[in-house]
Amino acid sequence: MWGDIAIAFLLAFITSYVFTPYTVRLARKVKALDIPKDGRKIHKKIMPRLGGIAIVLGFLISAVYLIITMIIEKKLDISTNNYYIKLIGFLLGIIVLEIFCYLDDTRGIRPIVKLLGQLISAIIVVSSGLVMDQIIIARAGIITSNEWFLRIFTVFWIVIITNAINLIDGLDGLSSGVSLISSICLIIIFILNSSPIISIILATALAGSLLGFLPFNFNPARTFMGDTGSNFIGFTLAVISILGVAKTYTAIIVVAPLLVLALPIFDTSFAIIRRIITQKSFKAVFKADRGHLHHKLIDRGYTQKQAVYILYGISAIFGLFAIILLESGIWKAISFALLVLAIVAIGYKDIFKVKKVKTDR
Numbered sequence: 001m002w003g004d005i006a007i008a009f010l011l012a013f014i015t016s017y018v019f020t021p022y023t024v025r026l027a028r029k030v031k032a033l034d035i036p037k038d039g040r041k042i043h044k045k046i047m048p049r050l051g052g053i054a055i056v057l058g059f060l061i062s063a064v065y066l067i068i069t070m071i072i073e074k075k076l077d078i079s080t081n082n083y084y085i086k087l088i089g090f091l092l093g094i095i096v097l098e099i100f101c102y103l104d105d106t107r108g109i110r111p112i113v114k115l116l117g118q119l120i121s122a123i124i125v126v127s128s129g130l131v132m133d134q135i136i137i138a139r140a141g142i143i144t145s146n147e148w149f150l151r152i153f154t155v156f157w158i159v160i161i162t163n164a165i166n167l168i169d170g171l172d173g174l175s176s177g178v179s180l181i182s183s184i185c186l187i188i189i190f191i192l193n194s195s196p197i198i199s200i201i202l203a204t205a206l207a208g209s210l211l212g213f214l215p216f217n218f219n220p221a222r223t224f225m226g227d228t229g230s231n232f233i234g235f236t237l238a239v240i241s242i243l244g245v246a247k248t249y250t251a252i253i254v255v256a257p258l259l260v261l262a263l264p265i266f267d268t269s270f271a272i273i274r275r276i277i278t279q280k281s282f283k284a285v286f287k288a289d290r291g292h293l294h295h296k297l298i299d300r301g302y303t304q305k306q307a308v309y310i311l312y313g314i315s316a317i318f319g320l321f322a323i324i325l326l327e328s329g330i331w332k333a334i335s336f337a338l339l340v341l342a343i344v345a346i347g348y349k350d351i352f353k354v355k356k357v358k359t360d361r
Helices: 002-029 052-072 080-106 111-127 147-167 174-192 197-217 226-243 251-260 262-279 282-286 293-299 304-328 330-346
Strands: 134-137 142-144
Touching: 002 052, 002 197, 052 080, 052 197, 052 226, 080 111, 080 226, 111 147, 111 226, 147 174, 147 226, 147 262, 174 197, 174 226, 174 251, 174 304, 197 226, 251 262, 251 304, 262 304, 293 304, 304 330
Parallel strands: none
Antiparallel strands: 134 142
8 A cells, every 4th residue: 555655646746846837838828827916916926827737637647547557456446335436526526627717717707607617516526426424413423314415515515625725825835735734634544544545545646746836836936826726626635535534424534624624714714704794795705805814924024934834834733633633532632732832822922023024925
């Protein structure tokens, strides 16, 4: 298994790293450029924004190669639990989503149209059979197994995570780095939970492709991932998190992916609530603003790199909390969290000491 994991990571990394410069040329050719037109934009120069294509290629080439070779070696049986149908649904969902996102990056489409594309992609995945089978609620053991509820819940989960990753893509290297941390945490959780090997391979391929792209995206960035990247990452993380857990979704197994993705989920949830309250309209949900966590950090005087490092740290802490919770139980996870908080509190003034500086993007 470990050899296959290494291959999945390295192949995705190399593919993404090699193809990213080509996406820069493609973006300039098709005019897929991010132009800073308002104060919400942190960057000051025109940036190509099709880097996500390299992430998609790295993931797909690695995943497809490993699946084929593992089937030939009889290490993987995709007929089990109809994995072949689920994988086809996953691939079709990616294709549909990327068509919508490519149009958005190159021509621009209305947010409601992009949401429609996300819903169609999620419905395709759910229709292929990739659905949460059961959810155990509370310690009483109340089981929710209503088929339609679970299908709707799964679609909702996929769309929310897709948008969560998209909305935190506001600083150089933020979305790709946080997603990389989340992918690594999911890999560890899947291994601890004895999840299907296919979920571990997919999570590893995603991590490798993100690491291959990150050198081009970290501050000062040479390219952005665009919606073709951020939507794909969120969509893939959502699907993999469902594919990788046990058939029965006990409370701890549901909580683990939630904790791993806590930072983008919180930021997205808060953004939705904030926009509705401040503008008193549900239409405001689709209007971008400057109230995300990374904007708040920049406004407090942090440089881009400082803000990104802080959010990396928060994401890693949530991921470690989820891993400890799964491996050692609630008491150790809580004691770990309290200890981290205590250490941060001791050095709070030095850690969060900032100077009013110009952004470095």
